[in-house]
Amino acid sequence: MEGMEDIEKAWKEGKLLEVVSVVRKTAETVSRMPVSIAVTGESGNGMSSFINALRRLQHEDEASAPIGVVKTTQTRGSYSSFHFPNVVLWDLPGMETTAQSLENYLNEMQFSQYDLFIIIASEQFSMNHVKLAKAIEGMGKRFYVVWTKLDRDFSTSALSNEKILQNIQENIKENLQNEGVKEPPTFLVSNFDPSLHDFPKLRNTLRIDISKIRCHSVQKIIFTICENIINESVTSLLKKIDTGGFQDVLGIQDPNNLGDCLKSYRLFFGVDDKSLKQVAQSIGKSVEEYTNIVKSQDAQTYHQESSTLSWIGNITVFYLCIGLSYIPYYGNSAAKYLNYMEQRRLLESVAKDTKTILRKVLEDFINLDEVH
Incomplete structure (x- = not known):
């Protein structure tokens, strides 16, 4: 389908707003x-x-x-x-x-x-x-x-x-x-x-449903493409986290600072506050409709929403990582593993939010297109 390569390129660059722009252009071919x-x-x-x-x-x-x-x-x-x-x-x-x-x-x-x-x-x-x-x-x-x-x-x-x-x-x-x-x-x-x-009513209903079928088919294709890219990005970043190379890729100074890591992940996937605001404005929605469904807005929200560890538990992990770093060999390995697991949970949380935001963006855009 026309525009799919552009959507893939924009998403890989973390440009959600650009994805919306390409979707608009792609919608012009939907009638075919x-x-x-x-x-x-x-x-x-x-x-x-x-x-x-x-x-x-x-x-x-x-x-x-x-x-x-x-x-x-x-x-x-x-x-x-x-x-x-x-x-x-x-x-x-x-x-x-x-x-x-x-x-x-x-x-x-x-x-x-x-x-x-x-x-x-x-x-x-x-x-x-x-x-x-x-x-x-x-x-x-x-x-x-x-x-x-x-x-x-x-x-x-x-x-x-x-x-x-x-x-x-x-x-x-x-x-x-x-x-x-x-x-x-x-x-x-x-x-x-x-x-x-009821024949005139039937014709009108049929035209509306044909339009919806086409729009939702495009929505499904776009979401699947973007979902695969998100999953590939998560896999790639997890490998870099395991080897310590993700700091250079994302510009993270301190991997133990979950707040900084969270901001970098959201920016990487294009779901930071600035990007969400731009996307909401382009579709004519309030930014709150998007930010309210994000579970990983900040480190504290992330901890509160975590089903695995509580806020206190995560703080314990944070200090445990620091404490274990003073124990030769085993301490470093344990600290590295705990940090990796925490980064993985954080990264997967942002990726899940990204998919949720993407689905809403596509639904809002299609509904907007149907109105016009």
Whole structure:
């Protein structure tokens, strides 16, 4: 992805503000990221017709998905639309068409590759629909339920249109709740007229979710890259601490002064107070939103947050290191080891804070981008 090398370079130089700047530039390419949407359900529910309606195509158009009474789609088909640039709509065969079990269907249809699912239903919201919803929810993926033949429901029922809509919604909700599935966005539409009922709302919701999927995909990629760099930096510094070379790298005068070491580590990772203030201002946030989540702001805070040693315990370690330094050989080795362990805890604490800050920065930036 464009800009990833720049992000890596900026992060290695401890420039969090520069990382944010590169993220802004990278966001300009987000709209070109492909998004895969699977349309699934039971055969005969109008899945192919729905895809055509979503693409604003007539069934007789050359590029339309083939339709029939039942079981028209035997294999996966992919479709695009200029109404949803860089989005692939996958028309999946109905569950009972290709597989004898849900597990086989999920594997055969490669469910793991899709970013969002649309479960199509009509006439009834069956146990197959519920199973699909539960499986998709278990994958942590977003999905919709779309009822596609509302025009037929209106023409064949003696109930009022309002009562029909209410009954359909309640039936879907009840069936999902019985299996412990959280109610998804549900849209009641007619494939014959994509301008009526919930179709406009569906299109708008879909555009918003496509944007979120792209943004969060970028967020995940950037965080993973930066997290790897942070981990590599920790490993490299620990080796230098073990050999005593970290003082030259970070400009630390006294390795026993945890306050100075803490400041140097935060500066090295770009999460010092000055950098956090600049980042907060660039995103339009208060600096307190960032400093309040930092556990290693100063030596005293670090000691208070330590789950291994208390403040008194760390002071004891500090003086123990000094005392042991007067004991020939063993004293020096013990003091060196204790100092190494304390530096390691301190370094890992700052690295953990850095990841927390990075995640918040990315989330705040994405939320800001979605607003605009």
